[in-house]
Amino acid sequence: MIDIVISNTSGIPIYQQILDQISAQIIKGEMHPGDSLPAIRTAAKELRISVITVKKAWEELERAGLIYSMVGKGCFVAELSGGDLSEKRNELFGRRMDKDFAYYKELGLSLEEIIKAIEARYR
């Protein structure tokens, strides 16, 4: 069983949703180094999407260094140390924050306003 929820109405490409969710699971330590991912055909059947869509997500995960694939064997979570993982997390997080905060600044938001908004959402 894969712990992935796909939304068909969000506008976010399916492969991106899969990529985001599995990345998060690896980065948060919910999936461990060496753990096998489901075979692309199995995942496709389970999620009721095309094999190619799953493959695209797996490819991006491999490119990000979070998994590796072995022809004939399957795909596995990469052997990353705790330090590697937090580095990957900061990378993902930092790239996203750069974009997000550039937009907040463009809207003229003050630091205080942003922090207040975050606190409201984290409570």
Place this chain on the structure above:
Amino acid sequence: MIDIVISNTSGIPIYQQILDQISAQIIKGEMHPGDSLPAIRTAAKELRISVITVKKAWEELERAGLIYSMVGKGCFVAELSGGDLSEKRNELFGRRMDKDFAYYKELGLSLEEIIKAIEARYR
């Protein structure tokens, strides 16, 4: 002259970039109620993009209630009070933050980590 910068490599649709930047200018009070926007053909020529793309941006701005169009005369910044503007701003900001923070949570980031990252980028 329009104060808009378009990036061809960011991956963000051009109409969206225009929409974002003009929205921000109106919300921040850099453009005032009644100010006229450039004619679609003028803007297209200046930005070296298609008339259709500009038209799409203007349409979205009108739909958001930030401008209004008068047939044969052009487009103008809507007559919004200070209260209306901050409401618009909170709307834009809030919708975006909901998405952003859902993602941060998915990555397992703590409130403290996020605030530290924001402060670093606002300094």
Place this chain on the structure above:
Amino acid sequence: MIDIVISNTSGIPIYQQILDQISAQIIKGEMHPGDSLPAIRTAAKELRISVITVKKAWEELERAGLIYSMVGKGCFVAELSGGDLSEKRNELFGRRMDKDFAYYKELGLSLEEIIKAIEARYR
């Protein structure tokens, strides 16, 4: 017209052949920043291969930072300075040489033998 030759007997994936050849053309300055690549459908028809195979090659080129794509407009050679280009070249070249020379060393070849073999092939 695209200056690409595809071999169906080499065993090298088609998208890789395209990638290699276009990379070389950009790196060698045979294609210039801002030059447009043929539309993927045009290239596919010309090379008598699938649209998807061309797309995969274009994608890898974009990932390598050698081209960028604009939806609705097409794909273009990236704006790289001469310094950027030689950096890309050294990157491609260096990665490949690391692999090649590791193999030569494994076979127990001396530096002199390798240099002699190269000279024979460059004459």
Place this chain on the structure above:
Amino acid sequence: MIDIVISNTSGIPIYQQILDQISAQIIKGEMHPGDSLPAIRTAAKELRISVITVKKAWEELERAGLIYSMVGKGCFVAELSGGDLSEKRNELFGRRMDKDFAYYKELGLSLEEIIKAIEARYR
């Protein structure tokens, strides 16, 4: 004990890795004519790979004339003279160099650049 290191992340097929490493050992004289190779099942167990994969590597080695098999007895390093060995080595090396240098030429590298890069890696 077999002196073979297998990488699961290199992308090179396992049977090819085995083939490369044993070829090198025979060619460099680290394994001698008449030396027996480990039994297929033993090697598979030690390397934690499938029997079929080892069998494929052994078959390729036999095809290359580097080993021979005797039914019921096992596989042995072929009876090759020093001259035979250096011929095999030149064959392996030459085929590989043809490919490698064709690629270097495609990238527009000069003879001097290549030699400099090799020297840096052999130092």
Place this chain on the structure above:
DNA sequence: GTGGTCTAGACCACT
């Protein structure tokens, strides 16, 4: 059985 490559073809957003 597994992933890797390739195909024909559809629909979409953007220009």
Place this chain on the structure above:
DNA sequence: GTGGTCTAGACCACT
């Protein structure tokens, strides 16, 4: 017309 995403389905090498 352009690239982006998604689909069903085929054949291959590797295990």
